[in-house]
Amino acid sequence: MKASLKIIAKEIHNAKKIAIFTHKNPDLDALGSSLSLYYACRQLGKEVDIYLKDEILPRKVKLIQENPIQKDFIDKQYDLFISTDTSTPNLLGDFKDIFLNGRKKIVLDHHSSDLLQGDFTYRNKNFSSCSEVVYKLIKELKIEFNSKLASLVFIGLTGDTNSFLNTNTNVNSFYVAYKCIKTGANITFINNVEYKSKTLKDIELEKYLLNNLKIDDNIAYCLVSLKTLQKYNAIKDDCDYFSSKLLNVDGVDISFSLIEQTPNYYSLSMRGKYGFNVKDIAEKFGGGGHISAAGAKIIANNIEKLKDEIVNECKKQCEIK
Ligand SMILES: [Mn+2]
Known part of the structure; x- marks a missing residue:
């Protein structure tokens, strides 16, 4: 079912335990969107876990700085499952069935294919990254957009736009980038690690x-x-x-x-x-x-x-x- 971010924010506010998933072979947007959402939920005082089987490359670990991602699912009777940046169920990899059988599911995405559906789905093709979706959701959640969240959102943005060069780059990409930098996203560090660290x-x-x-x-x-x-x-x-x-x-x-x-x-x-x-x-x-x-x-x-x-x-x- 399609849902507004306002309704999704309400569902998050009402939940106590939340599990977050993203797509396998995670790119920077998968990591940026899922981790910014993870820390946003933590800021709200939720019990939250983030699950992904894949090994994260050292350079990406360096970018995200802390890595709270768990490989093995623990059934904690979550109130809410949320997936980010994932268009089709298969992309959830080993967590596909777990997610699909969740008691309440939220899907946040920006892809045009829409095979993965939640009880509440917000999918906006006009956004160059799912991290921009999470940025908008953070605003709806009425929590402080701090430098940590800003850096993670920026990581997703720079990844999916290829440093603002891909044709999906638009006014919203730059708007959210502006907000991230203003809030203290460490873009010099991010650009150095991502684009100027060739071995x-x-x-x-x-x-x-x-x-x-x-x-x-x-x-x-x-x-x-x-x-x-x-x-x-x-x-x-x-x-x-x-x-x-x-x-x-x-x-x-x-x-x-x-x-x-x-x-x-x-x-x-x-x-x-x-x-x-x-x-x-x-x-x-x-x-x-x-x-x-x-x-x-x-x-x-x-x-x-x-x-x-x-x-x-x-x-x-x-x-x-
Ligand atoms: Mn993406």
């Missing part, structure tokens, strides 16, 4: 990207096999920015990276310039996301063949445009 391994991977990128008309892509990952002692997450970086090339409208995470299991990450819808392409491969930033997980046994299929879908999408 030598990162530089080697960037060299790989620059040496191996391919351009086909207005489409740019890079393939990374498991063997390559192993050679660089890297994991998929180390290459997450490849697709964004490829979109910076003049004349390129759609970019993607295809990374073999485990044998024959591929992670597709796509980016599109303004007017190019990569969400529809990702959906053709079982994934989803936003118009300008989307992805999918694909099982395949031939990376070249899979790449050709993706390039073909990109070309079709350019024709539709």
